[in-house]
Amino acid sequence: xxxxxxxxxxxxxxxxxxxxxxxxxxxxxxxxxxxxxxxxxxxxxxxxxxxxxxxxxxxxxxxxxxxxxxxxxxxxxxxxxxxxxxxxxxxxxxxxxxxxxxxxxxxxxxxxxxxxxxxxxxxxxxxxxxxxxxxxxxxxxxxxxxxxxxxxxxxxxxxxxxxxxxxxxxxxxxxxxxxxxxxxxxxxxxxxxxxxxxxxxxxxxxxxxxxxxxxxxxxxxxxxxxxxxxxxxxxxxxxxxxxxxxxxxxxxxxxxxxxxxxxxxxxxxxxxxxxxxxxxxxxxxxxxxx
Numbered sequence: 001x002x003x004x005x006x007x008x009x010x011x012x013x014x015x016x017x018x019x020x021x022x023x024x025x026x027x028x029x030x031x032x033x034x035x036x037x038x039x040x041x042x043x044x045x046x047x048x049x050x051x052x053x054x055x056x057x058x059x060x061x062x063x064x065x066x067x068x069x070x071x072x073x074x075x076x077x078x079x080x081x082x083x084x085x086x087x088x089x090x091x092x093x094x095x096x097x098x099x100x101x102x103x104x105x106x107x108x109x110x111x112x113x114x115x116x117x118x119x120x121x122x123x124x125x126x127x128x129x130x131x132x133x134x135x136x137x138x139x140x141x142x143x144x145x146x147x148x149x150x151x152x153x154x155x156x157x158x159x160x161x162x163x164x165x166x167x168x169x170x171x172x173x174x175x176x177x178x179x180x181x182x183x184x185x186x187x188x189x190x191x192x193x194x195x196x197x198x199x200x201x202x203x204x205x206x207x208x209x210x211x212x213x214x215x216x217x218x219x220x221x222x223x224x225x226x227x228x229x230x231x232x233x234x235x236x237x238x239x240x241x242x243x244x245x246x247x248x249x250x251x252x253x254x255x256x257x258x259x260x261x262x263x264x265x266x267x268x269x270x271x272x273x274x275x276x277x278x279x280x281x282x283x284x285x286x287x288x289x290x
Contacts, residue, residue, distance in 0.1 A: 059091025128230025
């Protein structure tokens with residue numbers, strides 16, 4: 001690889017030798033980000049404007065990172081790497097001037113029955129703060145976690161991490177303004193800072209990991225509701241003149257490494273009593289301009 005073949009960000013640049021030394025969490029973040037920004041995002045405009053012309057450098061940076069990933073012997077059979085390899089195959093055809101094989105179906109409207117389920121899920125979900133203690137089956141926890149993993153995430157970094165607490169001792173490590181002792185589980189949402197730091201997002205868009213965690217938590221709450229469970233989204237406190245950093249305190253109690261940052265947690269369990277669902281203001285009062 002020539003010296004000019006480097007991956008450049010606003011605050012970092014990486015040669016092939018640099019990529020060989022990165023921890024897999026950082027390298028994986030760079031790989032998913034390069035595929036996202038250098039293939040996925042420009043793909044449609046390229047297909048429209050290129051009209052079959054060879055584009056020699058299309059997706060080359062992503063290919064270079066993947067080559068390092070493969071050389072280092074990291075797994076290639078995970079869902080994200082399957083997505084990576086599919087995009088790389090598309091980019092390879094574009095570089096050669098051949099039509100890529102992209103046959104994804106366009107979105108279609110839901111049926112009335114399906115839309116009824118969606119509306120029920122969105123409008124009936126409510127925050128539950130009182131539970132009757134009973135353990136959650138593992139398959140329910142798995143479905144809730146998968147819903148969080150399927151949420152939108154900036155640049156497909158794959159940096160969210162979930163800590164599942166189920167014992168009274170573990171749950172007691174989490175600060176909360178409500179009693180969660182009867183919740184069957186608490187899921188703490190964190191992100192691995194190494195991926196964002198590798199591409200400079202910690203400086204450019206430091207708010208993104210919190211948004212990613214919020215999106216994941218929302219989908220987890222919807223799945224919990226669909227499973228007949230009650231759940232609530234709870235925030236961590238940041239250090240101020242009047243509060244301590246409860247996320248940092250949990251990290252220290254639980255023994256989490258420094259590269260994980262806590263954002264929020266959700267408590268889930270079997271609802272003890274029906275509650276009056278909170279209502280929102282009229283939509284007409286919220287739309288500033290239409």
